[in-house]
Amino acid sequence: MTFRKFGKTVLTAALSSAIVFSLSSCVRSFTVGYLYVTGTSTAQPSSAGIISGFKINNNNGKLTALDGLPVASGGANPVRAVLLSGGNFVYVLNRGTNSSGGSVCTATDPCGSPNITEFAVGGNGILTPQNTFYTQGFNPVRLISDSTGAFLLALDQNAPGTNPAAPSSALNPNPYCVSQLGTPTCGDITIFSINSTTGRLSLVTNAQLTSSSGSQVTYFPVPANPIDFTMASGYVMTLAGAPSPSPTSVVTTPTLGQTVYPYTYNSTNGQLSESQSTVQYITNGLGNPVGQGTAIVFAGSKVYVLDNEVLANGVPGQILPYTVGTNGALQSLVGGAVADDASETNPVYLMVESKAKYLYVANQQGANINDGAGIVAYVIDPTSSQLSEDSGSPFLVEQTGVSSPSGTGASPQCILEDPSNQYVYTANAGDSTVTGKVLDPNSGALTQMQGWSGQIGINGPATWCIVTGRTN
Known part of the structure; x- marks a missing residue:
């Protein structure tokens, strides 16, 4: 009898341990999200675009290729992608190619066949192409959505001219560029409403501008030479202006510098309206x-402008932090x-990590072309929001040609935090990789992944990355 009781006790303990171990293993080793990376299939700029996809392991951040991916992006040279809140649809902005098959698009040599391709996100993260849509200008460069997923906005470098089949220019001026911005040329924003069920896009026309035929204009003019745009505190803000001749050239004439211009955003109908009468240098x-x-x-409730100038004091770049003031005017933070x-x-x-304690900047190069890329971390002061470089920064510096477990990969194009807020990833153009690091929430340090190399190859140079926590 004693033996039987003892045996039952041992068996019960063994079964309990097995169950606990099994549950612990299941809890720790599951897919916490999907990471998607846009890029091209080879290093040739004229190559067709592709989308790679990976499962993110909760236990160690390991990336595993999703079945059925990569898939074609729907065009050439994808430059941006947006994944709607809820994770049901992905939109990829394919910039197209110029007359020689390259990726450099200008007003005199615009890229042909640009588009926005919609994908449905299915079970196990598979992407299925749905529909193709088109912006109203030329040479699209950026794509964002509003926080509710109701509208999608595309930034075109060149608005159409009087002859709408060609970009605006001195010989083909855009009348709205002239009347609203005082120049014969400008960029534009194309806005689409999003059907929440099908993901289908519908063009939002400009309720404030009417063409000579009496119809509403199909785009929203923005200052010339747009570089980037963002949505902030009820405003859409563009960063625009022709670049200086080189990073070492000092601009002394204010009107030759780059500007930020805010538009009031109506989240009900997607309309943009001018909130200021002049641009902000x-x-x-x-x-x-x-x-x-x-x-x-x-x-993290702040607007940041990144600048690549080599300043007179030798600093090779900077971050310009702002708060959003009246009518969208930017106000510099103290310091x-x-x-x-x-x-x-x-x-x-x-990116600002989820707890808003640290900010991370992805740099494409080291101090010179022979040095690898790195991520610079900054501590965010909880009272003033001022930034100070973290004591262990920069992280993930890789020397060109040297295999290093701490490398970001060459020429990162994007940086993001995974849905579980444990890991940070960059997608890299220079060596066609995706790199991941463990995020220490207490120190802000980015450290080597455990159980795998922390780097996985993709089929060609990366251009952008997005992530979702929806895994069913």
Whole structure:
């Protein structure tokens, strides 16, 4: 009897341990999200676009290719992608190619066959193409959605001219560019409403502008040479202006510098309206106009402009932080411009992690072309929101030609945090990889993944990345 009781006790304990172990293993090892990366299928700029996709493992952040991916992006040279809140639809902006098959698009050599391709997100993260849509201008460069997923906005570098079949120019001026912005040329924003059931896009016309035929204009003019745009606190803001001749050139004439212009955004009907009568010129850390702006990002309730100028004090780039004031005017934070790390250059994008304690800037290169890319981390002061570089930064610096477990991969195009707020990923154009790191929520440090290399290859140069926590 004693033996039987003892045996039952041992068996019960063993079964309990097995169940606990099994449950622990199941809880720790599951897919926490899907990561999608746009790019091209080879290093040739004329190659067709593709979308790669990966499952993110909750336990160690490991990326595993999704079945059925990569898939064609629906066009050439995809430059941006948007995944709607809820994770049901993905939209990819394919920029197309110029007359020689390249990816550099200008008003005199515009890219042909640009489009927005809609994909439905199915079970296990598979992407199925649905419909194709078109912007109303030329040379589209950016794509965003509003926070509710009701509207999709595309930024075109060139609005059409009087002859709508060609970009606006001095010989083919756009009358609305002239009347609203005082120049014969400008960019534009095309806005679509989104059907929440089918994901289908419908063009939103400009209720404030009427053409000579009496119909509403199909786009919203924005300042010339748009670089990037973002949605912030009820405004859509464009960063625009022709770049200075080089990162080392100092712009001294304000009207030659780059600007930010806010439009009031109506979340009910998708309309944009002017909130200020003039553009806002922005200045760098030395008080000169910015001439090498690369991005404008709304993150953690602040607007940040990234600038790639090599300033007179030798700093190779900077972050310009702002709050949003009356009518969308940007107000510099106390302390003003924040220098990029001296070992990095060409900041292209940033993110604020979920707890809003740290900000991370992805840099495409080191201090010179022979140095690898890196991520610079900043501590966000909880009271003033001022940025100070984290003591362990920069993270993920990789030397060209040297295999390093801490490398970001060459020339990152984007940076994001996974849905479980444990990992940070970059998608990289220079070596066609995706790189992941563990995010320490207490120190802000980005450290090596455990149980895998932290880097996975893709079929060609990356251009953008998006993530979703919807996994069913």
